Amino acid sequence: MTVPTAPDGAARALVGEVRTLVGDRREATWIVEHAEAAGLGVQGARVLARRRAAGEPLQYVLGTWPFRTLELRVDRRALVPRPETEVVVGVALDELAVLGRPGRVAIDLGTGSGAIALSLAVEARGGTDLEVWATDRSAEALALAGENVARLAGTDPAAAARLRLVEGSWFAALPAALAGRCDLIVANPPYVAEDELPGLDPVVREWAPRSALVAGPGRSGVAGLADVEEVLTGAARWLAPGGAVVVELAPHQAAGAADVARRAGLAGVRTERDLAGRLRMVVAHR
Numbered sequence: 103m104t105v106p107t108a109p110d111g112a113a114r115a116l117v118g119e120v121r122t123l124v125g126d127r128r129e130a131t132w133i134v135e136h137a138e139a140a141g142l143g144v145q146g147a148r149v150l151a152r153r154r155a156a157g158e159p160l161q162y163v164l165g166t167w168p169f170r171t172l173e174l175r176v177d178r179r180a181l182v183p184r185p186e187t188e189v190v191v192g193v194a195l196d197e198l199a200v201l202g203r204p205g206r207v208a209i210d211l212g213t214g215s216g217a218i219a220l221s222l223a224v225e226a227r228g229g230t231d232l233e234v235w236a237t238d239r240s241a242e243a244l245a246l247a248g249e250n251v252a253r254l255a256g257t258d259p260a261a262a263a264r265l266r267l268v269e270g271s272w273f274a275a276l277p278a279a280l281a282g283r284c285d286l287i288v289a290n291p292p293y294v295a296e297d298e299l300p301g302l303d304p305v306v307r308e309w310a311p312r313s314a315l316v317a318g319p320g321r322s323g324v325a326g327l328a329d330v331e332e333v334l335t336g337a338a339r340w341l342a343p344g345g346a347v348v349v350e351l352a353p354h355q356a357a358g359a360a361d362v363a364r365r366a367g368l369a370g371v372r373t374e375r376d377l378a379g380r381l382r383m384v385v386a387h388r
């Protein structure tokens with residue numbers, strides 16, 4: 103018996119059974135609906151419910167999760183893209199819009215699932231000439247991003263064709279010819295300090311790749327800022343004149359990161375907040 107052919111009463115009973123396992127009616131409904139849509143049947147729904155009951159994030163259990171206009175494949179290879187990063191993309195798109203010329207090159211450093219890069223490729227206005235480069239040091243994360251580009255090719259082949267995935271550490275992944283030519287650099291790098299890990303939500307701490315979360319103190323001495331610093335200092339060399347860098351960070355890092363950006367020679371340095379009003383980004387220009 104599959105869920106779609108089950109009578110209403112049986113589907114309701116299945117939601118009830120899954121709810122007993124996962125402890126939440128909304129999640130139970132999503133799991134049953136997902137099993138139905140994927141043709142997994144009743145047994146498949148029970149397998150998903152047991153994974154969730156064992157503590158796996160709902161997003162990994164379902165295997166896809168919405169991000170802005172996209173439905174992205176997500177699994178243990180990368181961090182689940184988060185609502186604050188949707189705001190980061192909004193700020194980055196605004197920076198492209200005020201550039202005063204059509205953006206030609208946008209970079210997403212540490213792309214993970216590809217959330218930022220794919221959104222830029224889909225949403226940049228007048229972006230038909232925009233190349234979007236997505237990098238990651240993790241081959242597994244990059245493989246997941248590649249699967250998301252392949253999914254995107256089914257619905258928006260023009261946007262998918264704008265994307266280029268490259269493996270490597272921060273700017274070292276990029277072709278040297280892009281130095282000084284990037285209109286936009288966006289990154290959501292690791293920014294959790296080692297000693298902050300125990301305080302993270304266990305669903306994130308135990309399931310997201312550690313390499314997506316943890317960063318060293320950096321030269322400024324601010325906890326967890328090493329990768330943010332690397333992106334900001336590199337941006338001064340890789341941005342085109344007038345180009346913008348937008349980096350996600352934790353609220354307590356914002357002032358220190360703004361100082362790093364100024365010391366790197368960037369101009370128009372400012373911080374931006376997420377929807378909850380917390381300082382979550384530093385933005386700067388060349």
Ligand SMILES: C[S@@+](CC[C@H](N)C(=O)[O-])C[C@H]1O[C@@H](n2cnc3c(N)ncnc32)[C@H](O)[C@@H]1O
Pocket residue numbers: 180181182183184187211212213214215216217218237238239240243270271272289290291292293313314315329
């Ligand atoms: C916080 S996750 C962000 C993922 C994705 N951009 C998002 O917003 O959902 C950080 C990403 O940076 C990658 N990363 C960590 N160190 C890196 C490095 N040295 N060079 C490039 N990418 C790196 C991780 O593999 C991970 O995918």
